[in-house]
Amino acid sequence: MAKFASNEVLDAALAVVAGANRMLLLAGQPASYAAAQAGALAETAMAPADFTLAAGSGGGRQLNVAARGGLVAQAAGTADHVALVDEVGQRLLYVTTCPAQPLAAGNSVSVASWQVSIGAPL
Structure with a gap:
């Protein structure tokens, strides 16, 4: 029997x-969340826009995250992870790797x- 999840279910998680x-x-x-805040080398505000x-390649769904420029490094280090956080709820929502960038x-x-x-x- 095939398995199915509606786009509404997948979109709710995203x-x-x-x-x-x-x-x-x-x-x-x-x-x-506390470790992410304490270890931030650079950060920027995010808005719903x-x-x-969108439809995911090969099925499923994806959330496209806009490029951000002009962030100013607040500390020196090699950035190799990106985190999305909710400051109001103090939640670490998503973490991924990125190409290592010395800052x-x-x-x-x-x-x-x-x-x-x-x-x-x-």
Whole structure:
């Protein structure tokens, strides 16, 4: 028997991620919201317009996250993770890897657009 999940179900999960109001660049994967906040090398505000839902390649759904430019590094380190957080609810919502970028405090950094994908049930 085939398996099925409606786009509404998949989109609901992605909508939680799209509730993020900050994007953080980090050296390493944070284990909690507090760790993400404490370890942020650079950060930027996020708004609902920075997220768009779409059909995923190969099935499922994806959340497109807009590129961000002009972030100013607040600390030195090598950014290799990106986190989306909800500051109001103090929740770490999503973490992914990114190409390693050495950052010096005060320097400008950009983040290319990226996606969060949820596949169709297997």
